[in-house]
Amino acid sequence: MDNPHLQRLAILKPFAGRLAFGLFFMVLTVSAQLAYPKVLSSFIDNIAAGKSGDWYSTLAVIMLCVLVVHAIATALRYYLLESTGHMIVTRIRRLLFAALINQGVPFYDKHNVGELTNRLSSDVEILHGTLTMGAAISLRSFCVLAGGGVMMLYTSPALSLILAVFMPVGIYLGKRAGKSYRVRAKEVQDGLADCGKVAYEHFSNIRLVHAFNQQRVAKKRYADATGNALSVLVSSTRLIAVFRGMISFLTYLALLVTLWWGARLISDEQLTIGELAAFLLYAVMVTESANAISDFWTSWMRTIGATERIFEIIQAGTHGEWNASQVAKLTGSVEFSRLVFAYPERPDTPALKGISFSIVAGEKVALVGASGAGKSTVANMILGFYAPDEGRILFDGVDARYLDVQDIRESIAIVEQEPSLFSGSIFENIAFAVSERDVGLAEVRNAARLANAHEFISRFKDGYETIVGERGVQLSGGQKQRIAIARALLRDPRILILDEATSALDSASEQQVQEALKLLMRGRTTIIIAHRYSTITNADRVLVMNHGRLVQEGRHADLINDREGLYFSLMHNQLRQHGSVV
Numbered sequence: 001m002d003n004p005h006l007q008r009l010a011i012l013k014p015f016a017g018r019l020a021f022g023l024f025f026m027v028l029t030v031s032a033q034l035a036y037p038k039v040l041s042s043f044i045d046n047i048a049a050g051k052s053g054d055w056y057s058t059l060a061v062i063m064l065c066v067l068v069v070h071a072i073a074t075a076l077r078y079y080l081l082e083s084t085g086h087m088i089v090t091r092i093r094r095l096l097f098a099a100l101i102n103q104g105v106p107f108y109d110k111h112n113v114g115e116l117t118n119r120l121s122s123d124v125e126i127l128h129g130t131l132t133m134g135a136a137i138s139l140r141s142f143c144v145l146a147g148g149g150v151m152m153l154y155t156s157p158a159l160s161l162i163l164a165v166f167m168p169v170g171i172y173l174g175k176r177a178g179k180s181y182r183v184r185a186k187e188v189q190d191g192l193a194d195c196g197k198v199a200y201e202h203f204s205n206i207r208l209v210h211a212f213n214q215q216r217v218a219k220k221r222y223a224d225a226t227g228n229a230l231s232v233l234v235s236s237t238r239l240i241a242v243f244r245g246m247i248s249f250l251t252y253l254a255l256l257v258t259l260w261w262g263a264r265l266i267s268d269e270q271l272t273i274g275e276l277a278a279f280l281l282y283a284v285m286v287t288e289s290a291n292a293i294s295d296f297w298t299s300w301m302r303t304i305g306a307t308e309r310i311f312e313i314i315q316a317g318t319h320g321e322w323n324a325s326q327v328a329k330l331t332g333s334v335e336f337s338r339l340v341f342a343y344p345e346r347p348d349t350p351a352l353k354g355i356s357f358s359i360v361a362g363e364k365v366a367l368v369g370a371s372g373a374g375k376s377t378v379a380n381m382i383l384g385f386y387a388p389d390e391g392r393i394l395f396d397g398v399d400a401r402y403l404d405v406q407d408i409r410e411s412i413a414i415v416e417q418e419p420s421l422f423s424g425s426i427f428e429n430i431a432f433a434v435s436e437r438d439v440g441l442a443e444v445r446n447a448a449r450l451a452n453a454h455e456f457i458s459r460f461k462d463g464y465e466t467i468v469g470e471r472g473v474q475l476s477g478g479q480k481q482r483i484a485i486a487r488a489l490l491r492d493p494r495i496l497i498l499d500e501a502t503s504a505l506d507s508a509s510e511q512q513v514q515e516a517l518k519l520l521m522r523g524r525t526t527i528i529i530a531h532r533y534s535t536i537t538n539a540d541r542v543l544v545m546n547h548g549r550l551v552q553e554g555r556h557a558d559l560i561n562d563r564e565g566l567y568f569s570l571m572h573n574q575l576r577q578h579g580s581v582v
């Protein structure tokens with residue numbers, strides 16, 4: 001379905017019933033509205049002809065009935081169409097969020113989070129305006145246009161010809177303006193998304209911005225971003241202004257010609273005064289409706305332009321993850337076989353250049369190497385964030401391509417260097433590990449106890465309900481790490497990926513974290529991106545990486561004896577400089 005109008009209309013499918021009812025009441029209100037000029041015409045002509053009797057009471061009673069129908073139908077129409085508009089927009093918001101959250105990690109390498117959240121709010125908001133009030137008004141206008149057109153033809157075919165001449169000119173102008181507007185609307189939304197990006201980046205790095213006194217630069221960057229959006233906004237406003245002026249001129253010119261021609265028909269006795277009055281009322285209704293439709297057309301064009309990205313994202317589906325075919329219950333062995341991988345954003349510089357190793361279930365392996373050697377990339381590949389360009393990853397001897405990536409992740413837990421926390425409570429942050437099932441406080445408390453976190457959590461006034469602040473800002477580094485360990489313990493993974501923190505905690509806190517980690521690693525395959533001497537020496541095996549290659553592997557005690565090897569110089573240099581290994 002390439003047509004953008006149809007693509008967007010397909011979203012309305014589940015609401016067809018409600019929309020049909022709304023439309024029915026709309027037709028009813030329009031029919032009632034169209035009855036007024038007819039009755040007015042009868043009043044005028046009866047008065048002009050000096051008709052006797054109580055005809056006006058009969059007409060008034062008929063009109064009263066029409067009024068009641070009109071009022072009820074108006075209320076029902078408004079409710080049905082407006083509420084359906086809200087439902088449609090909510091559905092689009094959910095579809096967009098689902099499409100975004102399902103995107104693989106490569107998508108987020110390319111897109112900025114600020115830009116995406118902006119799409120969720122501002123782009124969808126535009127759709128909201130158009131789909132609720134805009135669509136309701138223009139649907140009503142369509143009905144009035146059609147019904148009014150019929151009544152005009154019925155009242156005076158000769159006068160109707162005049163509008164038949166003016167209408168196509170208006171439609172042509174509307175189409176031309178709509179097209180240019182659509183292009184500009186896309187530029188505006190892209191500009192606004194840029195603003196969102198700049199704002200998000202600065203707010204999320206607020207400490208850095210203040211520490212480096214970069215507020216002025218931040219304001220300048222935001223002013224530039226908003227300036228771009230503003231100039232496109234002003235140019236599209238200019239376009240609409242010209243278009244509105246032309247349409248208004250055309251409308252009143254058409255009415256003037258109708259009046260002039262009508263007066264001639266009355267003097268030739270081909271039309272009554274009442275009929276001319278009714279015709280003019282219909283003509284006003286029809287032209288107003290035509291204007292409303294052209295306004296809607298402009299806003300629909302704006303919506304299509306603005307929401308192009310939303311629908312691209314919704315329709316793009318999920319990328320960057322492997323295909324599912326076998327259900328995995330992993331025991332924990334992992335093997336890399338001649339694996340080559342380059343990040344999609346840097347296709348010419350592979351981060352892994354033909355890596356092979358195998359880790360048996362329950363083994364503890366330390367990955368060491370200089371910064372940029374590819375240690376985190378190995379972790380990213382195990383987690384299935386990216387698919388290999390060449391070679392294979394095997395879990396329990398099965399090629400990962402034949403396993404469901406979600407099944408694989410089911411068996412993995414990760415403890416990051418800077419643990420990510422959500423802004424909710426401590427309980428929610430720990431229970432996040434198994435959000436697919438209900439977790440009780442006892443289970444979370446048990447995990448926290450094993451992670452040496454229970455004690456400090458209990459000291460907080462709100463205990464497990466303590467709010468941790470955005471990304472856990474209200475907790476210390478060691479506390480965050482122990483919460484992350486409790487989270488991993490609750491998941492009870494077969495494979496554990498541990499990105500060891502480079503910055504040392506104070507010795508008491510460090511000891512508690514190390515104890516918790518020891519417990520977490522027990523009986524699980526553990527891949528540690530290692531920085532600490534003790535971690536490396538305690539590992540069953542060390543894999544030494546250099547520029548995307550595996551250059552040495554073995555036990556610490558054996559590797560350290562190879563004085564020519566990279567491992568020796570890494571350990572030697574770092575121990576001498578920092579007492580820790582990078």
Ligand SMILES: Nc1ncnc2c1ncn2[C@@H]1O[C@H](COP(=O)(O)OP(=O)(O)OP(=O)(O)O)[C@@H](O)[C@H]1O
Binds near residue numbers: 109345374375377
């Ligand atoms: N998302 C990404 N997109 C493009 N290139 C990336 C991305 N992430 C990492 N790289 C590049 O891949 C190479 C390996 O990076 P990786 O993060 O795996 O190194 P590392 O050994 O974990 O380093 P460190 O110890 O500093 O964390 C580096 O050259 C890095 O610049």
